[in-house]
Amino acid sequence: MxxxxxxxxxxxxxxxxxxxxxxxxxxxxxxxxxxxxxxxxxxxxxxxxxxxxxxxxxxxxxxxxxxxxxxxxxxxxxxxxxxxxxxxxxxxxxxxxxxxxxxxxxxxxxxxxxxxxxxxxxxxxxxxxxxxxxxxxxxxxxxxxxxxxxxxxxxxxxxxxxxxxxxxxxxxxxxxxxxxxxxxxxxxxxxxxxxxxxxxxxxxxxxxxxxxxxxxxxxxxxxxxxxxxxxxxxxxxxxxxxxxxxxxxxxxxxxxxxxxxxxxxxGSHSGGEKAAAAFAAWLGEQPARSVVYVAFGNRNAVSHAQLREIAAGLEASRCRFLWVLKTTVVDREDDAEVRDVLGDEFLERVAGRGMVTKGWVDQEAVLGHPAVGLFLSHSGWNSITEAAACGVPLLAWPRGGDHRVNAMALVSGGVGAWMEHWSWDGEDRLVTRREIEEKVQEVMADATVRASAARVCEEAAMAxxxxxxxxxxxxxxxxxxxxx
Structure with a gap:
């Protein structure tokens, strides 16, 4: 036809x-x-x-x-x-x-x-x-x-x-x-x-x-x-x-x-109310600005080897974290379970301190929660603007496309920090667990970065x-x- x-x-x-x-x-x-x-x-x-x-x-x-x-x-x-x-x-x-x-x-x-x-x-x-x-x-x-x-x-x-x-x-x-x-x-x-x-x-x-x-x-x-x-x-x-x-x-x-x-x-443009309630309940049990939110966008898949380094880095950082895991570019093809990617042992070790999901997340609601203190992101512009509107510092790890240009803009605008030497899609080098651990700890403890993000939040509200x-x-x- x-x-x-x-x-x-x-x-x-x-x-x-x-x-x-x-x-x-x-x-x-x-x-x-x-x-x-x-x-x-x-x-x-x-x-x-x-x-x-x-x-x-x-x-x-x-x-x-x-x-x-x-x-x-x-x-x-x-x-x-x-x-x-x-x-x-x-x-x-x-x-x-x-x-x-x-x-x-x-x-x-x-x-x-x-x-x-x-x-x-x-x-x-x-x-x-x-x-x-x-x-x-x-x-x-x-x-x-x-x-x-x-x-x-x-x-x-x-x-x-x-x-x-x-x-x-x-x-x-x-x-x-x-x-x-x-x-x-x-x-x-x-x-x-x-x-x-x-x-x-x-x-x-x-x-x-x-x-x-x-x-x-x-x-x-x-x-x-x-x-x-x-x-x-x-x-x-x-x-x-x-x-x-x-x-x-x-x-x-x-x-x-x-x-x-x-x-x-x-208004509401998608489902996921039960998942949102579960995340909100867990975040509500965490101290203020103690949680690292980790997400790399809707169409940026990270290699399994790099995912394991991220997991180890988050665990070693001793920070609480909420991690949205993605393993394929198109969500209809994404059928791997979290435990298949990260292993039961990791999930058991971080139980209570870390939450990992492959489901739908209301990112605006997460970033707006007082428990969230840092956003480890691919620096897609939607994620940058959502972090800016909520006053959450963003640690940029560009994955491709416009992300490095956006990372330049977020640094000059005072939204957060960018690790310029961290690799992106198509580059061979793995970012190690030690690098991730140290940078997450550093930015989480940086009062200057927090103050700058808070200022941008106020400017966004005024705009x-x-x-x-x-x-x-x-x-x-x-x-x-x-x-x-």
Missing amino acids: APSTATTMAAATAGDGEVDGSNAPAPHVMFIPSAGMGHLVPFFRFVSALSSRGGVRCSVVTVLPTVSAAEADHFAGLFAAFPSVHRVDLNLLPFDASAFPGADPFLLRWEALRRSAHLLGQLVAGAAPRVSAVVTDVTLASHVVPITKRLRVPCHVLFISSAAMLSLLAYFPVHLDKNGKSGVGDVVDVPGVRAVPRPCLPQPLPDLDHLFTKQFVDNGRAIVNADGILVNTFDALEPAALAALRDGTVVPGFPPVYTIGLLKSV VAEGGTSERSMQEFVSKLKAT
Whole structure:
């Protein structure tokens, strides 16, 4: 059977009426997210925030089939929690992935989405009421922006990483044009922001023939033509990068940049209530700031050898810990038990002091618990912003992608510390148990790091409060929608 697109609308309630008591209809924003929870979570949070304000009609393109069970759960949770948000189903066209052997499954999904992107034009043009604006994920920008230009619909890009990473994306095509046949070189010096050494770039980026690099360059060129960029950050966290983007230092004529962070969950978007209750009960028995929370994101699997070193390091640190274990990139393939990976002896030795799970964790709730004193993280931007919002120091162990650029931003912003020599995906060296033990103990005891994280937490709260920089940015964006 030939694939088709189908539109399914959830029940329309709040947000579908008039604006400000006038006869003008509410603006209709269509969101086009990508794949991977790191991309979907900020989309869901922004949709939630916009829907909660009222006066704006939201629809969300749901790409089928989803890559992971977590994605399916979160989509279902969003529409259940916000019945005013309309669901628009997009069935992907067939895609032969055999041309990209061994490629990351989420990178393949992005490519499949790009190759089906022309179908989005039908959804935008045929929507009722008419679409006032589109908000697309950056991974689809090079295909969505031209479609919206042709339909004369404003298009904004929701950038799910740091402003530092946004500046690298915007400048990278310019850098390549300047370097010519020299390629990437040893460093990418982003004007007004920072010099990014080659080892800190996303791993595939130096290979100009890599699928990721081609997507990255295409999207970097396209975002300059967007009507605006929405970034989950706030001005006090990344002042240099935001200033350089806004004043045209990075790329002349760059679109308006709206700082809308730090985005938080509004309502419940997934299950796991029993697990959440169990974690809360255990955390409630621990002293204040005594627990190390360990998690490396939704799509970052760590080798079994490295997992064993982490286990030994946590045990030797004598710190309490809550560890979310992940052994595969796609959760549907993750069927190993905790004891299969770490062994019964380890679990018996740390019983009562450590908790290890492969299940769902409400990370915001965990980080917001007073017992948590440190977050050992891959430095994905969602994790960084959640730690910043809760005032929990973050010990960054980048695993790949944008993580090292984000780690630079978190250190300069005062969120935590980064072990620059710790290896990431594709590098041979194991980080030893002794290194992990010593660094965890060091950062847990560092009053200066704690004070800095607390300051960032206060700045984040001020940004989203009435009159704050992020609240003003959100108001400006909504006003622009209503003027469309």
